[in-house]
Amino acid sequence: MLTSKKQDTSQPLLTLTNVNLTIGERSLLESVDLELHRGEIVTVVGPNGAGKTTLLRVALGLQKPTSGSVSVASNVTIGYVPQKLHIDPTFPITVRRFLALAKAHNKHSFESLLNDVGAEHVIDSPLQNLSGGELQRVLMARALMRDPDILVLDEPVQGVDVHGQVELYDLISRVRTERGCAILMVSHDLHLVMASTDRVFCLNKHICCSGTPEVVVNDPAYTALFGPYAARHLAIYVHDKEHQHDHDHHECCGDEEHNHNG
């Protein structure tokens, strides 16, 4: 298509090498290494405040790291799917106009594009009226207009019900298969995301552990990070262990929990 480099799957599309970020006195990221290859889905999980979104911002070039390097292979286009938009209600903008604002290299009509992501029914809706799931689909359509090599998603299923979450992860997997682009996403959801990802990075300022979902789930660092409740919560999907604590895993994955266990 474009260059031979673009077709080379052994060369990472995006490389973070020993990235550190300190703002004021606070250390947000500590010696983070990450590689993203063509066609793979990489998910960064971690408790709130672990620096997940910060890591994405560094990867996107929106935030300069204090030290370390971020390199993107040549001719690589990045599509970004933010978690939300904060648009004032007085701003009259429909989905169609929103898509038209993108610098499109893509000849597909907006209708077929929205059809691809399952959001064709909202084409003339004001952007502010969309549900969380619809907005994610529209944002994905906008990102796909740029024919990205890398799609970066920030908590794509936040605020979406479980059924919608499964559908969104399916859509993300399909985008990877059909377009062959690499996907880098962030999630604090643990179980659903594991099913649809190739590699997982557990982040708590530094990378605690990484690998395929099976490897990561059995890593002691993973249990230490998310606490035994969350780990067991996840474990029912894997080992079918006895599960009696009616705990929301989100509550168990704070730093405090980590300290109690550590």
Added chain:
Amino acid sequence: MDDFLLRALLGGLGVALVAGPFGSFVVWRRLAYFGDTLAHSALLGVALGFLLHINLTLGIFLICQMLAILLFVSQYQRQLASDTLLGIFSHGALSLGLVALAFMDNVRIDLVSYLFGDILAIGYSDLFWIYGAGGVALLGLIWIWKPLLSITIHEDLARVEGIPVDRINWLFLGLIALIVAIMMKVVGMLLVTALLIIPAATARRFANTPESMALIAMLIGAVSVGLGLLGSFQYDTPSGPTIVVAGCILFIGSILLPKRH
């Protein structure tokens, strides 16, 4: 029609036409307080104008630009919330302007006309400023229109898509500072923001695209100026506040109108 009335009408209409599109962005991006802060620095600009013996509108423009730059740079600090910072700049600049003018023994200004505008005193040089600077500001806004819409939707998304966000924001704030300087004459420093946001807020009900909202805001601003001038002439009320009252009446009317669909 008397000559001064014609000049007042022409000046008022010129300002309303510029205020429509800029006011729309001020509403969309929630910059009302920012506009206020720039306007409040105008007295400092007047003092500068007297000090340097330059055109007072030019003095106001220079001070507004300096303040816009200062505000832009200080948004990167994280110690103070932005509205606290704007409040400090806003009232600090207003007070500093009054104090600076008090130090100038040979300068006597009509404070009320700076605070609330003096549209009937618009001269030909003011018209030149309004249409010259206003035209430049509108052309500038049209030039950055599309990227500015993208930035309004999501700044980081715009950045990732390769839009030079900082440069566009700089330019936009600079243009706002320019139009604040020319709007001073018509509605005064305390009411500049009103003429920016009230017509835009009124236009929202009738608009379904950003462009139509900007155009309708221009129209509503022009009608407010016309009605305000008429009212001010009829009832012998101060012109700037009467224009704003006319705008408010139109706004309330737009809320009361039943929705079309």
